Amino acid sequence: METLVRTYGRGLTALFIGLVGFWILLMIIVPQIRMIERAFTYEDRAGETATLALAIDRAYTEKFQLEQELSGLERAGPAVGQMPSAPSPFAPSMTMPSATPVAPAIPSLPTPGMVPSASAPSALSDEDRTARAEELRDQIATLDKEIAELEAKEDTSSGEAGMKERISLENFTSMSGLHLKIFAMTLLYALTVTICTFLISYPVAYAAAMAETRGKLTLILIGLVIPYASNELLRIFSWVMILEKNGVLNSLLDSLGLIDLAAGEGFRFVASNGAVFSVMVYAYMLFMVFPMYNTIDTLDKAQIEAARDLGGSIWKIHTRIVIPHAKPGIAVGSIITFMLSAGTIAAPEIVGRGLHPDWFSQLIYRRFFEADSWNQGSAYSLALLAACILFILINMAIFKVSVRDIAK
Amino acid sequence: MIGKDVELSGVSMIYPNGFTAVQPTDLTIRAGEFFSILGPSGCGKTTILRMISGFLNPSSGAIAIGGEPMIGIGPNHRPTALIFQSLALFPLMSVCENVAFGLEARGVAKAERRRKAEELLGLVALSGQEDKKPGELSGGQRQRVAVARALAVEPAVLLLDEPLSALDLKLRQHMRAELKAIQRKTQVTFIYITHDQGEALAMSDRVAVMNEGRIDQVATADALYNNPETPFAATFVGEQNVFSGKVVRSENGEAQVETPHGPMVGINLHRLNVGDEALVMVRPERIGIVDRGGAPAASNQLQAQLDRRDLEGALINLYLRSGSQGIHVNLHNRGEEMLALADTMTLAFRHQDAVVMRPGSMARDKA
Amino acid sequence: MTAATDMPGVVSGTIRRRKTGPDWSGALLNGYLLLFFVYMFLPLIFVVIAAFNAAPTPSATDWQGFTLRWFMELPQDTRFIQGLWHSLIIASGVICLSIPLGLSGAFLLTRLQSSAGTILYTILVSPILVPGIVLGVTTMIFWRDYFGLQAGLLTTVFAHTSFIASYCMLMFMARLQRQDPSLEEAGLDLGATPLFVFRRVTLPFLMPTILTASGLAFLQSFENYNTTFFAIGSSWTLVTEIGSRMRFGLSPMINAIGVIFIALTVIIAVTHTLMARKRA
Structure with a gap:
């Protein structure tokens, strides 16, 4: 502190401390504390409020299913498709729909949060279909009215008076089995993504670090930087284009004669956990490559040559020399990849298109913006944060690195 | 410019x-003197x-x-200027801007700064290099820029923190002479x-020898070499x-010490006092070989075996052994016959060339 | 000792024979590298193809003729333009906050060596290690609960800054660690005030890093989705708008934007890499 004042003077030092204080208090510590505080504050939506919330949820779910069927009917041609295997128990995500209508293919749906690529069973005749559609529209209209009434009632009753707050663990303990399972699955997937990216990218990082000529290294680095610096959404979307029903992969299968796309055959690869998983592996791959490359690059290449001279096998050279040296890089890569995959909302939102079983990040979003339960949302965020911190700590223990090694 | 004294x-x-x-x-430290603080790294001199x-x-x-x-006055308000070990030249400024930095900070007008800088660069023999960047200069030139920059603020005391350590031996010897000349001027x-x-x-009027946070001795260079006062000063300066x-006898300012190699007087x-533990110190060039021309008539004698003989031109270094103790003897090369290895010979040195001291810490490694 | 010194000659004889093996594995590695790059680039190429395809939904395979229509339509799309405007406002705000914050943190940390320094360091880099959505959530809650500020552009600036300032700080720290600490001392010793030294010595030294950090802060803020998604509330940025349209996959306009993004990325990446190479 004394050196600080001597070097920069009282005025500048005070400015630095003030700015860092502002940063720590208003952007890091207090917001976290507020989230923790909310996470441990349980809003008791006693009696009527709770019932109402439940009824509204149920109505939304019902409406969602009806809409699904309707949209299927409206698009129905000779196509044979599968219904989404397990529609989300919640209404589709309510991200702002576009103001500009850009899609001629979409009929004006009440909730445009869904891509109606799933079609209804084709067994129905055209008249049947029209009749059924009419019926569905009626039902939806009734439900809309019902929801509006319920929500109006909820607004009046969920005033400050209607809710009791208390400090408790209930925001965590009241997590339903389904949510708990999604939480566990999300972490498991994130872990698998981390391991997969490591396995795939290790040889790449090694090859880049061992590049014999500057020209080759430059080429490799440019090749890595371009996809790395391309927008995350773009990387995700590029895979949606591949996995879509009318996407590249199905076209490939079609041209191989394995399926007939024109006849409506074709796999719906998107909107599944597997799709979200493989897209994440692709999207976050380079966050693993760069930290590893940076550490392997500092390895004295003479060590590898010496090991080779002494007759070490390739396996031995990597497990005994390169990987131990690359530890900090592996730790950094793992932490970032895990953190990105566990916390991403972009990948499941875009790949999932709201159809596939939820990702934990989406649950958090819905707690906040649809269930309007900020405290529970905070609890869910805190759980995610805790999982990431735990992962970091485990990593630090396994790879024996300090925080200073991680963030460089 | 005129120097001031420094009192701690x-x-x-x-x-x-x-x-x-x-x-x-x-x-x-007296006004206008060239004073050195000499000591191993970590002794507290910096x-x-x-x-x-x-x-x-x-x-x-x-x-x-x-x-x-x-006390309580910051570095920017003291009449001192420091030349850093790394020199700390501002890499993004030209040589002239570097030298004029202290003047710029004092609000001296640009033309005046330039004039003063050119004058100082003349003093350190760097005229014509004003607009180069420090990175474009050689090690010796950078050294001189640092001196000029420090002198520009007209300090009463110039502090130099091992500024020559980054230079090679030749350049270092040359810069010693130059620094000394600048100090005189x-x-x-x-x-x-x-x-x-x-x-x-080589450079100093007086030298302070420092060890473990303590100043052992302050003396002129000659006095330091010839009459060291502590085992550390004795062993750190010269060999x-x-x-x-x-100690077995003590009289007339001399002491006789019983060593494993026989009695020695110094x-x-x-x-x-009699019975005290003691060290007897004698410099390699003060030891002679009995039975060989030029050996001093000396009463301190011991037997030793020759291990190694290094010819250094004008000097011959002999490395001998007496029991487990190594002995270094430094002779002038007078063109006499070779001494055979493993020969046993008698070494001798005078009372007045040996110093008896109380045991204390000694220099281990000298860089 | 003499016997041992003779040995390496024998050993190196066997090495040379051994080296034919690794060459084979080098070819394998190159092949793998090629495959990896195909994996990385092919999907992006599909995005580019679809941007020029006249087909009304993004498709790389169902070719219906070359068109620039999707690019032409972009300027007419008010939501995109508005989003771009929002993104630019947010990114500028983030730069204005992140650079001073990052600098301050770096100055404090490079001068604090004690355990207090380690704690401060951990706190200041923690936002980098926290999932983006958590930062969005905490920022949204905090500003609404304590200041009554609804989620919007301003909260997004705060949310972005909380972690982008950490990146900037790390860059400044790396730069400051390469600075000879005696430079500032030399300035003071020559009689300059700390402010003069800061302006004349420290800032010029940091200038190149301030510029690159600003660029990085801009890109990070501009491209951010996960944090913005929560912090932006009912407003939107270019990227969240792209995100919500991608979910529907309705128009190749998003591919057109993608092509623009990729083109900019390629230009920046190539110039940056070549410049770094020239410097080295």
Whole structure:
């Protein structure tokens, strides 16, 4: 502190401390504390409020299913498709729909949060279909009215008076089995993504670090930087284009004669956990490559040559020399990849298109913006944060690195 | 420019972690003298320098420059200028801007700054290099820019923190002469920190030998070499053969010490009494070989076997062994016959060339 | 000792024979590298193809003729333009906050060596290690609960800054660690005030890093989705708008934007890499 004042003077030092204080208090510590505080504050939506919330949820779910069927009917041609295997128990995500209508293919749906690529069973005749559609529209209209009434009632009753707050663990303990399972699955997937990216990218990082000529290294680095610096959404979307029903992969299968796309055959690869998983592996791959490359690059290449001279096998050279040296890089890569995959909302939102079983990040979003339960949302965020911190700590223990090694 | 004196009274430095870098020290450096502080790395010499320049506040004691107390005055308000070990030239500024920095900070007009900088660069023989960047200069030239930059603020005391350590040997010897000449010309007090005894002995009016946070001895270069006062000063400056033993007789300012190699008599510097542990020190060039021309008529004698003989042109270094003790003897090459290895010979040295001291810490490694 | 010194000659004889093996594995590695790059680039190429395809939904396979229509339509799309405007406002705000914050943190940390320094360091880099959505959530809650500020552009600036400032700080720290600490001391010793030294010595030294950090802060803020998604509330940025349209996959306009993004990325990446190479 004394050196600080001597070097920069009282005025500048005070400015630095003030700015860092502002940063720590208003952007890091207090917001976290507020989230923790909310996470441990349980809003008791006693009696009527709770019932109402439940009824509204149920109505939304019902409406969602009806809409699904309707949209299927409206698009129905000779196509044979599968219904989404397990529609989300919640209404589709309510991200702002576009103001500009850009899609001629979409009929004006009440909730445009869904891509109606799933079609209804084709067994129905055209008249049947029209009749059924009419019926569905009626039902939806009734439900809309019902929801509006319920929500109006909820607004009046969920005033400050209607809710009791208390400090408790209930925001965590009241997590339903389904949510708990999604939480566990999300972490498991994130872990698998981390391991997969490591396995795939290790040889790449090694090859880049061992590049014999500057020209080759430059080429490799440019090749890595371009996809790395391309927008995350773009990387995700590029895979949606591949996995879509009318996407590249199905076209490939079609041209191989394995399926007939024109006849409506074709796999719906998107909107599944597997799709979200493989897209994440692709999207976050380079966050693993760069930290590893940076550490392997500092390895004295003479060590590898010496090991080779002494007759070490390739396996031995990597497990005994390169990987131990690359530890900090592996730790950094793992932490970032895990953190990105566990916390991403972009990948499941875009790949999932709201159809596939939820990702934990989406649950958090819905707690906040649809269930309007900020405290529970905070609890869910805190759980995610805790999982990431735990992962970091485990990593630090396994790879024996300090925080200073991680963030460089 | 005129130098001022520097006075340290009871100055000590204890770091927050409890490490004592400098023991309470009194030291007076006279105005206009070239003063060196010589000691191994970690002995506290840089700490003393940083306390004089104002980058460190002493834990106790007072510092005065030209009679004015300096405690509480920041480095930018002291009449000192420091030349850093790394030189710390501003890499993004031209040579001229570097030299004129102190003047710019004082609000001197641009033309005046330029004139002054050119004058100083002339003094250090760098005319015509004004618009280069420090990175484009050679090591010796950078060195001179640093000197010019420090002199630009007309300091009364110039502090130099091993500024020559980055140069190669040839250049270093050349820069020694140049620094000495600049000091003579400017009459500024130079305080020079170094671990290199050659530098300290060649340039300084007086030298302070420092060890473990304490100043062992302050003396002229000659006095330091010929009459060291502590085992550390004796062994750090120049070389010594050291024999340990017990005092068996003490009279007329001399002491006789019984060593494993026989009795030896030397000047009883620390006034030891009979029975005290003692060290006998004798420099390699003061030992002669009996039965060989030029051997002093000396009463201290011991037998030793020749292990190795290195010819260094004008000098011959002999490495001998007596029991487990190694002995270094330095002879002038007079073109006499070779000494055969493994020969046993009798070595001798005079009483007045040996010093008897109380045991204390000695220099282990000299860089 | 003499016997041992003779040995390496024998050993190196066997090495040379051994080295034919690794060459084979080098070819394998190159092949793998090629495959990896195909994996990385092919999907992006599909995005580009679809941007020029006249087909009304993004498709790389169902070729219906070359068109620039999707690019032409972009400027007419008010939501995109508005989003771009929002993104630029947010990114500028983030730069204005992140650079001073990052600098301050770096100055404090490079001068604090004690355990207090380690704690401060951990706190200041923690936002980098926290999932983006958590930062969005905490920022949204905090500003609404304590200041009554609804989620919007301003909260997004705060949310972005909380972690982008950490990146900037790390860059400044790396730069400051390469600075000779005696430079500033030399300035003071020559009689300059700390402010003068800061302006004349420290800032010029940091200038190149301030510029690159600003660029990085801009890109990070501009491209951010996960944090923005929560912090932006009912407003939108270019990227969240792209995100919500991608979910529907309705128009190749998003591919057109993608092509623009990729083109900019390629230009920046190539110039940056070549410049770094020239410097080295």
